[in-house]
Amino acid sequence: MSPTRTALILVVLLVGALFTYGGPRLDLPRPRVLPIEEFPRQVGSWRVVAERRPSDDVQNALPTAIILDRDYRSESRRVVSLLLLTARDMKDIHSPAVCLPGSGWETKSDELLALHGQKVTARLMTTKGRTYHVWFWYPPVPYPEPRNSFVRRLFRWRLTAPGTYRPDAMADLSSSLLVRVVAPDSPGAREDVAAFVAAIQQPLRELVAAGTRRN
Numbered sequence: 001m002s003p004t005r006t007a008l009i010l011v012v013l014l015v016g017a018l019f020t021y022g023g024p025r026l027d028l029p030r031p032r033v034l035p036i037e038e039f040p041r042q043v044g045s046w047r048v049v050a051e052r053r054p055s056d057d058v059q060n061a062l063p064t065a066i067i068l069d070r071d072y073r074s075e076s077r078r079v080v081s082l083l084l085l086t087a088r089d090m091k092d093i094h095s096p097a098v099c100l101p102g103s104g105w106e107t108k109s110d111e112l113l114a115l116h117g118q119k120v121t122a123r124l125m126t127t128k129g130r131t132y133h134v135w136f137w138y139p140p141v142p143y144p145e146p147r148n149s150f151v152r153r154l155f156r157w158r159l160t161a162p163g164t165y166r167p168d169a170m171a172d173l174s175s176s177l178l179v180r181v182v183a184p185d186s187p188g189a190r191e192d193v194a195a196f197v198a199a200i201q202q203p204l205r206e207l208v209a210a211g212t213r214r215n
Helices: 003-025 056-062 097-100 151-160 189-199 199-215
Strands: 046-052 065-073 079-087 107-113 118-127 130-137 178-184
Touching: 056 065, 079 189, 097 118, 097 130, 118 151, 130 189, 178 189, 189 199
Parallel strands: none
Antiparallel strands: 046 065, 065 079, 079 178, 107 118, 118 130, 130 178
16 A cells, blocks of 8 residues: 555544544534514514414424414505524524425525515415415524634634525524515515515514523
């Protein structure tokens, strides 16, 4: 065996040993669990008219997720569904861009909007013969920085490194919260969804601030 090949094998073994023994001890970043249950039941003229608990199947699939799922109705009788999802593990902050198509939803149109300084995915999607407006985004919720200096440098680099995905459609180390708004398509629905999204911006900022102070 040549010296070069021997040296390469030793390097591979050393790296493997470092990950095997040092990896579990690294202080890897975790999402902040936000107090989504405190989100107001009335936002402007929008009031809660229904609230759902996640099904056992959903909770089993996302074991660390905490989910708030409500219907809000405006004075004009428009009903929109709001889902907030936070979790102790990033893998449980699922994207509607993945889970809805996996549940049989089909995308008819797909836009990337810039609203109130936030990138928002705005889709028209169909399921069971009906069409819905599906808007979702990830408000910036900074993770607590790791204490380990090496991991902290990697973490800071990851927040600024160019990604290969749309930031509105995939959870990342820059957020601990998914927001999804759904409403059936009908005349004026898009405008009402946009109005609701505008109305919840300040309560969302207050929610993020409260969660950041607590952990």
